[in-house]
Amino acid sequence: MNAPDRMLPVPPPPARPRISLHRLVLIAMRELRAGLNGFYVFIACIALGVAVITTVGALSDALHTGFERQGQTILGGDVTFARMHQRASEAERRWLAAQGRFSETATMRAMARRLDGEEQALIEIKAVDAAYPLAGALPVEEGLAFDAAVSGSPGAAVDPILLERLGLKLGDKMRIGDAMVTVTAKIGDEPDAIADRLTYGPRVFLSLETLQATGLIQPGTLVRWRYALNLPEEKGADPAALLRIRQRAKAELPEAGFSVADRRDPSPQLSKTLERLRQFLTFLGLTALLVGGVGVASAVSTFIERRRNVIATMKSLGAPSRLVFSIFLIEVMAIALIGVLIGLAIGLSAPWLLTLLYGDALPIKAALSFSPRSILTGAAYGFFVALLFTLWPLGRAELIRPSVLFRDEVAPEAIWPKPRIIFATVLVACALLSFAVLMAESQRIALYFCGGLVLVFAIFAGLGALVTRVARRAPRFRLPELRLAIANLGAPGGLTQSVVLSLGAGLSLLVAVALTDNSLVSELRSRLPQTSPNYFVLDIPKADYAGLEELVRKEVPGATVVDAPMLRGRLVSLKGLNVELMRVPPEAQWVLNGDRGLTFADKVPEGSVLVKGEWWSETYEGEPLVSFESELARHLGVDIGDQVTVNVLGRNLTARIANLREVKWESLNLNFVMVFSPNALRAAPYTMLATVALPKGIGLNKEAQVARAVGKAYPMVTVIRVKDALDAFNRVFTKVMVAVRAAGSITLLSGALVLAGALATAQRRRILEAVILKVLGATRRRILVSHLIEYVMLAALAALFAVALGTLASWLAVSQVMRIPFTFSTWAVVQALLVATVLVAVFGLLGTWAVLRARPVPYLRAE
C-alpha cells in the first residue's frame, strides 16, 4: 500500500496578478465581438440625451461666438456709454473725443401721427449724428441713402411697417411731436438693434437736430443717450485696451452714471438670458438622459444574463470577481462611448442645421464654433449617467457562480450587488449631482431640480414594485384575459418596472412643462386684460397732466387714471458696496442691470402693502428716504436702515431704506422697486407716467378713439397699448417655449425608447407564453385582449401618477417660484394620458403582432 504519507507544503497565499489596463481592454474588446445586438436602445438612450445637452451647448456657443465676432457691429462701436435723461456734458464729450472717434445717438418712444390725425402709431425713435453708424452699415431698402435720408430738412428713415400702420408712402409727411417730418427712406435690418433693447414699435431714424425740433426732449423725458466709441489703431480688438478704457471712465467720470458695454459682450443681459436658457435646457437634457438610464440598466441586465456562461467560465479559469467586473465595465463603457460620440456628433452639427433652417429667427447671426465646455458637458453627463445605471446590473455579474457551468441554476430574481458596488453607485450619483449643481448658475435651483428628479424616480420605482407585488397577490379573476394580463404585470422580468419608471418620469416632465406653459400663457393672455390697465402713457409734462386726465374722463366716463412721477436711474451701491461687485441670486439680478424707474410718493402707492417699517409723513423734510420692495430686498441682502445709492440725471443720490413693501407685479399697475420720499426727487426735472384703465366691455373703437384724442391734444406724450406690449413679450416667450417643449419632448422620446427596449427584451418570453397558450387552446383574440388590458393598465397607471407629480411640480414652480396663479388644464392632462396610451399601445401591439404570428412548432422544439 502506497498511501500518500506526506502533505504538500502550504504554499504562500495566491497573489493577485497585475494585469495592465491595455490587456484588460484587449480582453473586453474580444468579448465584445458578439456585436451590439441588445445594445441599440442603450446607445440610442445615451445618444439622445447627450445630443440634447450638446445641441444646447453648441447652439449657445455659436450665438456667443457670433456675439463676440460681430460685437463691434452689434454694439455700434468698440465701447458704448449709455444713460437715461441726461445728454453728455461738454466735459464728457471732450473726454470721449480724447479716447477715439465717437457717435451720439438718442433713443426714445414717441408717437407718429398722420397729418390728418386719423392714425397714430407708437414708434421707437433713434436720433443719430453724422458719425453713425461707427461699425457696420445701415441698409436702405428704398429711398435716399441713409446719411442723406436723415440729414436733410426734417427727414426720417423708417421701418416699412410704420408706413403700413399709418397708411403712408415714401415722400409723405407725418408728425412727430411738434415737427413735421418727411419719410425719405425705408430701412432694412438695423445692425445695432440688440444694443437698444426690446422694442415695441417700428424704428424711426431721425437726425439729432430733427429730434430737437420735435420738442420731445424736455427735462425728465425718458430718452436714452448712447455714445459709441471706436478706439484708435484697432485697439478695440484688444481686451486689455477695452478694460483700460472702462477703468479710466470709472476713474475720470465717477458720477456720470453711464452703463458701459464693450464689444466682447455687447449685450450682457442677452448673454445672461442665453446662459440661463442654456442651463435650463441642459437640465431637460439631463432628465432625458436619466429616463434613458432605465433603458441602459435594463440592456446591461439582459447582457449580463446572456453572458452568464462566459462569466462563469472566466471565473473557473481563475479570474477573480473584480477582474470580471472590470472587463464587463470596460465593455459597457465602450458601448456608452459609441452613444456619447453619436450624441456629440448630432449635437455639434445641430447649430449648423438649425442656422440653415431657422437662421432668420435667431437674434444674431450664429457663428459655428464649439467650446470645450459644451463637448465636455455633453460627454460627462453621458458617461456619468451610463455609469450610474450600469454599476448595479454589472455588480450582479460578480455574483454569478462558476458552478452554473456544471448544473442548471435558477438565478434568484433580485440579488443585491456587493456593498462596494452599492457604495460606488451612490458615489457616482453624488458626483453627477455635484457636477450638475456646480455647472449651474443658481445652485439652489439646480438642487431643487435634482431633488425633484430623485423624488420622481423614487416614486415611480416604488410604484413599479408596488404594482408587481399587488399583481402577484391579486385574487384570481374569472375572466381569463384579465387573469393573464394581471399575471403578466406581476411576472418576474416583466415590463412593469421599466415601463412605469421610464414612461412615468418622461410624462411627469411633459405634464409639468405643459401646465407651467399653460399657467404662464393664461396669465399673460387672459388674466391680465381684466385686472390691468389698457394704456400706459409716458412722458406727460407735469403741466399737462391735469388736462390729460380730464380729457380721458370726458371721452370715457368711468375711466381710471393713476399717475406717478417718473424718472429713470441706475442702482450704484447698496450698503456702500458697489453693485457691480456684488454676487446676487439670479432672480434679483435684473434690478442691478441697467436703469430702473424711480418715483416718489407721500402715501403708500396703490397695489403695494407695507410689510416692515413706517411710511414717512406727508410733510417729511429730513434725510432722503426710500421704500424698497420686500422680496428683492431679501435677495439683495438689504434691510431697513441700509443706504441705497442711485445715479439719476448724472448725479448720485443716497437714501436710507425706511420701510419695505410687498408689490403685486402681475397687476401691471404702476409698480416701482424703489419709492423715494418726495423731498429726495421733487426738485428734479421729471415727467409723469400714467395708466389708463377703461371700464370693462368698452369696444376696440372707443379704446382707439381715446388714444387718438390724447395723441391729438398732447403730441408730446407717448401712449402704449398694454396688449401690444404684452404681444411683443409673447413673441419672445413663444419662441422660448418652443425650445422648452422640444427639449421636454425628447424626455418622452427617451421613455418611448426604453419602452421599446423593454418590450423587445420580453418578446421571446411573450412568444413562448403565447405558443403555450395556443397549444392549450387560446384564440388569438384572447391573447390580443389580454395584452391590450395589460398595456392599458400600465399606461393608465404611469399617466395618472405622472399627472399628479407633474401637476405638483408645476404648481410649485408657478406659485412658489414665479409667484403667479396656477391654472390647471384638463386638456394638458388628457394629452398626457393619450400620449401614454398611444405609445404603449403602438409599441406593445407591434410586439403582440409578432407574438400572434409566431408558429408554435419551432418554439416548442427549441425549448
Added chain:
Amino acid sequence: MAQPNIQLTTIIRLTDVRLTLASRAGPVDILKGVTLDIAQGQSVAIVGPSGSGKTSLLMILAGLERATKGDVHVGGRDFNALGEDQLALARGAEIGIVFQSFHLVPTMTALENVALPLEFAGAANAEEVAREHLEEVGLGRRVDHFPAQLSGGEQQRVALARALAPRPRLILADEPTGNLDGKTGRQVIDLLFGLQRQRDATLVLITHDERLAAECERTVRMLDGRIVSDERAVAA
C-alpha cells in the same frame, strides 16, 4: 500485492466532506461524508450513477462549491479558509478544468481562449505559450478559428490546451468525452493522459465509461453521496 515503496505527496485531502443544498422541497444532502486522499501525479476516475454526487465532489475540489462540513485541502491549501477571489486565484494558478460542454468563449479565437487564463494570471507571454499548447494538441493551424468554426473534437482539444496552458498541478475533467463520438473521444483522452503523465500532473476524471475509468490508476465509485469503493489498478 507488492507495490514499489515510493513516498507519495498528497495533493488532495478530503475529510468527512458533506454538502447540503437548499431546494424548494427543503434541504438535500448531496455528499454525506466523503473522505479521500489523492497523491500528486495520480490519475483518478470517479464513477457512479447520475445523482451520486460525482460532479459536486469535483466542484468542491475546484473550489467552485463550498463544503457544508468537513475539511478540504487542495494543493496544500485549506479551501475552507479562502475567500471566493482567493479560490479563483488558486484555481488560475494550480487547477485546470475540462468541461463536458467545452465552455469556450464564443467570441474569442482558439488562441485567445487558450491565452485567457494566462492573461488572468498576468503572464506577459500569454499568446506565445497558448500557441505552443495549441500546437501540442495538434491545432497549430487553427489558432485563429472561432469555436463555431471548429468541430466538437477540436473544441475539446482547445479546452484541453486552455486547461493545461498555465501548467496546473491538478487537472479536473468532467465527462470530457461526453459530447464527442467514439473516435474523437479517444483522441482527446489519449492527449489528456499523455499530457498529464508528461507533466506529472494529477488528474481527477469523472466518467460513466468503465473502460475509460480502467485506464486511470485508481477508480473511486460513488453512490448516493458516499464513496462505496476505491480500487487501484495493478501496476503494469
